[in-house]
Amino acid sequence: MDRYFFPETSRVGLPPRGWIEVICGSMFSGKTEELIRRLNRARIARQRVEIFKPMIDTRYSAEDVVSHDAKAIRCTPVSSPGNILLMTGDVDVIGIDEAQFFDMSLIDVCNSLANQGVRVIVAGLDMDFTGKPFGPIPSLMATCEHVTKVQAICMRCGNLALYSHRTTESNELVLLGETESYEPLCRSCFNLEHKK
Numbered sequence: 001m002d003r004y005f006f007p008e009t010s011r012v013g014l015p016p017r018g019w020i021e022v023i024c025g026s027m028f029s030g031k032t033e034e035l036i037r038r039l040n041r042a043r044i045a046r047q048r049v050e051i052f053k054p055m056i057d058t059r060y061s062a063e064d065v066v067s068h069d070a071k072a073i074r075c076t077p078v079s080s081p082g083n084i085l086l087m088t089g090d091v092d093v094i095g096i097d098e099a100q101f102f103d104m105s106l107i108d109v110c111n112s113l114a115n116q117g118v119r120v121i122v123a124g125l126d127m128d129f130t131g132k133p134f135g136p137i138p139s140l141m142a143t144c145e146h147v148t149k150v151q152a153i154c155m156r157c158g159n160l161a162l163y164s165h166r167t168t169e170s171n172e173l174v175l176l177g178e179t180e181s182y183e184p185l186c187r188s189c190f191n192l193e194h195k196k
Contacts, residue, residue: 018114020144024126047092051075099124100135129166152184
């Protein structure tokens with residue numbers, strides 16, 4: 001039990017062993033907040049930490065990972081998952097935010113890092129605005145050691161929400177936005193909205 005909640009100290013003095021953790025859920029569910037919490041704990045444990053995000057995500061900051069409640073941590077924006085391998089040297093922990101915006105090569109990158117003894121923490125949406133699996137997150141969930149699925153609160157009924165409902169007319173798969181473009185919905189409210 002302690003190793004799961006405090007993985008940053010679970011192998012002190014032992015040879016490095018890497019693994020992958022996925023934090024997923026809908027928009028406004030606290031994914032980035034949980035990622036930042038885990039990375040800050042690793043830093044407190046004096047581990048070497050690097051954080052990355054897709055270059056296209058400039059909603060709050062170009063060079064920070066920022067949660068909806070304004071918690072922030074410095075990061076390196078990259079254009080492709082391959083850049084993460086090129087930019088990681090002697091690290092213990094790697095954080096990757098908004099991973100759904102990367103292509104499927106992220107899966108090989110994360111597995112390569114974990115195989116080298118790095119703890120890889122990935123946060124991202126597991127479903128797109130239509131309720132379909134999104135980007136590399138579902139495949140990472142299948143191959144990782146730990147999955148944390150967080151839920152938001154449905155804006156219509158107050159139940160737990162797992163869908164990111166788009167409130168604008170755009171049908172583009174990737175549309176950066178916040179509360180002006182998306183709202184979290186539970187299964188029932190999402191299904192009702194899509195029947196209209």
